[in-house]
Amino acid sequence: MKTETWIDMLAQGAGPAPHGQVMRRLVPVALLGLLFSAAVSLAVLGPVPAAMFQTPVPWMKLAYAGALAGAAGWLSAGLARPVARLRTPTHAVLAVFAVMTLLGGLAWWLTPTDDRLVDLMGHSWSTCPVSVLLLSLPSLAGGLWALRGLAPTRPRAAGLVVGLLAGALGAMGYALACVETSPAFVALWYTLGMVLSGALGAWLGPRVLRW
Amino acid sequence: MVDSAKHFDFETGLKPIWLRAQTGDEAAYREALRLIANRLRAYLRRRMQSLPDDVEDLVQETLLALHLQRGTYDPALPVSAWVLAVARHKLIDLWRRRGRQDALHDVLDDFGDGQLVAEGGNDHEARRDLGRLLDSLPEAQRLAIRLTKVEGLSVAEASQRTGASESAIKVQVHRGLKRLMALVKG
Numbered sequence: 001m002k003t004e005t006w007i008d009m010l011a012q013g014a015g016p017a018p019h020g021q022v023m024r025r026l027v028p029v030a031l032l033g034l035l036f037s038a039a040v041s042l043a044v045l046g047p048v049p050a051a052m053f054q055t056p057v058p059w060m061k062l063a064y065a066g067a068l069a070g071a072a073g074w075l076s077a078g079l080a081r082p083v084a085r086l087r088t089p090t091h092a093v094l095a096v097f098a099v100m101t102l103l104g105g106l107a108w109w110l111t112p113t114d115d116r117l118v119d120l121m122g123h124s125w126s127t128c129p130v131s132v133l134l135l136s137l138p139s140l141a142g143g144l145w146a147l148r149g150l151a152p153t154r155p156r157a158a159g160l161v162v163g164l165l166a167g168a169l170g171a172m173g174y175a176l177a178c179v180e181t182s183p184a185f186v187a188l189w190y191t192l193g194m195v196l197s198g199a200l201g202a203w204l205g206p207r208v209l210r211w
Numbered sequence: 212m213v214d215s216a217k218h219f220d221f222e223t224g225l226k227p228i229w230l231r232a233q234t235g236d237e238a239a240y241r242e243a244l245r246l247i248a249n250r251l252r253a254y255l256r257r258r259m260q261s262l263p264d265d266v267e268d269l270v271q272e273t274l275l276a277l278h279l280q281r282g283t284y285d286p287a288l289p290v291s292a293w294v295l296a297v298a299r300h301k302l303i304d305l306w307r308r309r310g311r312q313d314a315l316h317d318v319l320d321d322f323g324d325g326q327l328v329a330e331g332g333n334d335h336e337a338r339r340d341l342g343r344l345l346d347s348l349p350e351a352q353r354l355a356i357r358l359t360k361v362e363g364l365s366v367a368e369a370s371q372r373t374g375a376s377e378s379a380i381k382v383q384v385h386r387g388l389k390r391l392m393a394l395v396k397g
Contacts, residue, residue: 021282
């Protein structure tokens with residue numbers, strides 16, 4: 001077929017370009033992923049005592065993971081396009097990590113020396129990152145599917161960031177079931193779980209994000 | 212210098228037409244795709260000197276990708292950058308399929324694209340016959356594409372002719388084109 005003919009075919013009855021193509025794929029996937037992680041976390045691990053919601057502890061975790069989900073979702077939306085402005089959303093992602101690291105460091109510094117290790121390791125350090133990772137897997141699969149239908153030209157970066165988004169959604173669900181109270185614990189182990197999900201995304205990105 | 216001036220011309224020439232095309236102006240879309248095809252041909256010829264026979268195939272494949280993904284264009288950014296980012300992605304994908312990652316290096320960076328554009332005239336025939344590939348699509352998709360894209364019926368007319376709803380026709384056309392992209396990639 002001649003290219004002229006092909007162009008005529010593509011243009012024929014093409015109509016206007018679809019609006020909000022990126023958001024229409026990413027937002028439902030993120031909401032479903034969050035729903036899944038919250039439901040599984042509550043059903044399998046069980047909710048934290050209701051009284052705990054009177055304290056800032058679960059809110060701190062939800063705010064951290066929620067802020068990362070927002071920033072990583074914003075950056076994913078950029079990486080889903082062939083060209084986009086990425087600087088501000090990249091800074092937003094880094095800022096979320098920086099703020100939590102500062103908070104965790106401050107809490108660590110304020111804790112008496114003898115209690116620091118117990119505080120940091122809690123009673124669930126060995127299961128927290130893995131739980132976050134497992135709870136994030138459906139979001140990761142959904143996020144990669146969403147990106148695959150869009151136009152990411154940097155598959156590794158796109159996989160990494162959508163993995164962080166999935167990790168954050170998994171962490172939000174996990175926060176509903178996690179009774180650890182120390183910001184230092186959250187800054188270390190939650191972050192590790194989310195970064196694991198990001199690493200898995202970065203590994204999968206070049207393999208599945210072909211279009 | 213000459214090269215960047217040419218890119219600038221491509222951008223300034225294309226942008227207003229492209230923006231009209233995005234709002235649904237079909238004549239502008241056709242014109243924009245023609246300008247883009249010429250630019251793609253130059254871009255790809257220069258980078259595919261070892262595969263000259265595949266250039267036109269990749270031009271057509273890139274045009275299809277641009278069409279399917281035109282919702283990902285952000286009007287605040289240059290349309291030429293968007294077009295070339297997709298072309299580059301398609302080129303990398305082609306090299307990977309051919310197992311020739313080393314060939315990605317732009318050996319001829321000191322040449323302007325213009326030096327390789329002139330030959331070939333306007334009659335750009337691809338090796339691969341997209342018409343034949345269209346025939347291998349599922350019935351509903353092939354019919355929707357034939358009616359709206361080849362016979363030139365409106366979506367409403369195609370809907371009347373087939374009894375399918377208008378949105379079903381649109382979905383079949385889009386799915387068919389996506390499927391075609393998968394077939395093209397082999």
